[in-house]
Amino acid sequence: MTEQKTIYVDNSATTKMSQTAVDAMLPYLADFYGNPSSLHSVGQKAAEAITLARAQIAALLDCTPQEIYFTSGGSEADNQALLSAAIIGERKGKKHIVSTAIEHHAVLHTLKRLQKQGFEVTLLDVHRDGLVRPQELAAAIRPDTCLVSVMFANNEIGTIQPIEEIGRICKEKGVMFHTDAVQAVGHIPVSVQKAQADFLALSAHKFHGPKGIGVLYARKGIPLTNLIEGGAQEKGKRAGTENIPAIMGMAAAMQEACNHLEENAAKMRAMRDRLLEGLSTIPHSTVNGDCEKRLPGNVNMCFEGIEGESLLLLLDDKGICASSGSACTSGALDPSHVLLAIGLPHEVAHGSLRLSLSEENTMAEMEYIIKTVPEVVSYLREISPIWHDLEEGKKNHVI
Numbered sequence: 001m002t003e004q005k006t007i008y009v010d011n012s013a014t015t016k017m018s019q020t021a022v023d024a025m026l027p028y029l030a031d032f033y034g035n036p037s038s039l040h041s042v043g044q045k046a047a048e049a050i051t052l053a054r055a056q057i058a059a060l061l062d063c064t065p066q067e068i069y070f071t072s073g074g075s076e077a078d079n080q081a082l083l084s085a086a087i088i089g090e091r092k093g094k095k096h097i098v099s100t101a102i103e104h105h106a107v108l109h110t111l112k113r114l115q116k117q118g119f120e121v122t123l124l125d126v127h128r129d130g131l132v133r134p135q136e137l138a139a140a141i142r143p144d145t146c147l148v149s150v151m152f153a154n155n156e157i158g159t160i161q162p163i164e165e166i167g168r169i170c171k172e173k174g175v176m177f178h179t180d181a182v183q184a185v186g187h188i189p190v191s192v193q194k195a196q197a198d199f200l201a202l203s204a205h206k207f208h209g210p211k212g213i214g215v216l217y218a219r220k221g222i223p224l225t226n227l228i229e230g231g232a233q234e235k236g237k238r239a240g241t242e243n244i245p246a247i248m249g250m251a252a253a254m255q256e257a258c259n260h261l262e263e264n265a266a267k268m269r270a271m272r273d274r275l276l277e278g279l280s281t282i283p284h285s286t287v288n289g290d291c292e293k294r295l296p297g298n299v300n301m302c303f304e305g306i307e308g309e310s311l312l313l314l315l316d317d318k319g320i321c322a323s324s325g326s327a328c329t330s331g332a333l334d335p336s337h338v339l340l341a342i343g344l345p346h347e348v349a350h351g352s353l354r355l356s357l358s359e360e361n362t363m364a365e366m367e368y369i370i371k372t373v374p375e376v377v378s379y380l381r382e383i384s385p386i387w388h389d390l391e392e393g394k395k396n397h398v399i
């Protein structure tokens with residue numbers, strides 16, 4: 001690879017829109033601009049399109065169109081699921097919620113808000129492998145538990161939770177169950193029936209659809225609480241004129257992703273395993289999260305003695321767009337809450353690298369990454385005082 005090309009391996013952050021999704025959106029940006037609430041033909045044309053998209057998405061999730069609510073994305077869907085469940089629980093005097101320490105901030109921050117409103121929250125340990133133990137979940141459920149919220153697959157370390165078992169436990173105990181399936185939908189099989197979920201969140205931009213659109217699935221008969229008041233859109237549960245181009249793009253992208261699920265997963269798995277094999281030869285490195293129960297496109301590793309942020313900047317110079325998976329969103333360079341939750345010490349969690357693949361990546365790109373990352377890690381270690389302390393035995397290696 002002489003001429004530098006950009007290698008995008010940050011697909012857990014967002015994906016490139018597929019041509020299918022773009023093509024599905026264009027007519028609704030240019031020609032079919034009606035408001036679906038309008039009674040005239042221009043409006044009704046838009047309303048018919050939404051009806052079809054809703055039915056298509058419902059079929060892919062294994063539910064009815066009446067159970068699909070369009071939202072502005074995964075964050076909104078998570079917020080609405082949790083707040084709705086909390087209000088249902090509160091009416092019954094049940095103010096305890098069980099979740100995990102590795103949820104997305106859309107869930108964790110909403111739980112914080114609920115704690116301020118008097119809810120008690122138990123966050124389950126996910127152990128070194130990043131997996132919830134169903135027996136521990138069952139033991140955490142109390143008579144006053146109203147909701148269990150466990151993500152389908154993790155956005156940083158890619159671990160896939162035993163969702164069907166968790167759903168069954170919740171059903172047996174009569175507790176509502178929400179799953180943030182944003183990283184799962186379009187990548188691994190997801191069925192709300194098999195999961196026995198009462199709520200599920202998904203987001204289009206994680207499977208080659210547009211940004212700013214997602215779905216909240218809410219089981220029939222569950223009363224939702226509005227986050228946005230106004231018109232009667234989405235059965236009165238989410239006001240605002242529908243984002244029709246985005247809805248059409250989402251439905252097309254989801255259909256395409258689900259149609260090619262197996263072949264895309266096989267392709268990504270092969271690339272992922274090659275990366276894991278090639279990068280594991282770096283001394284004092286560790287792979288984060290279970291290697292079997294893992295998203296096909298996720299690699300997450302830590303390298304002792306370096307800063308993830310420096311690694312990312314140098315990799316970017318070499319044309320590799322990756323992520324550290326650490327939450328630098330707050331401005332503070334705190335290590336990732338997920339890596340801390342699986343028991344990594346702070347100093348190790350700081351040296352993390354997440355490579356999240358799409359089916360559009362190639363094996364040649366993987367070979368370039370396998371050649372480049374060890375060079376950059378070695379360079380950073382040479383200039384790292386911490387690494388010198390480790391090498392001189394002033395500090396002990398942790399990994």
Ligand SMILES: *Cc1c(COP(=O)(O)O)cnc(C)c1O
Binds near residue numbers: 104213
């Ligand atoms: C991206 C992501 C979200 C947020 O979705 P948006 O559509 O960006 O709001 C929520 N949960 C998980 C697991 C995610 O990866």
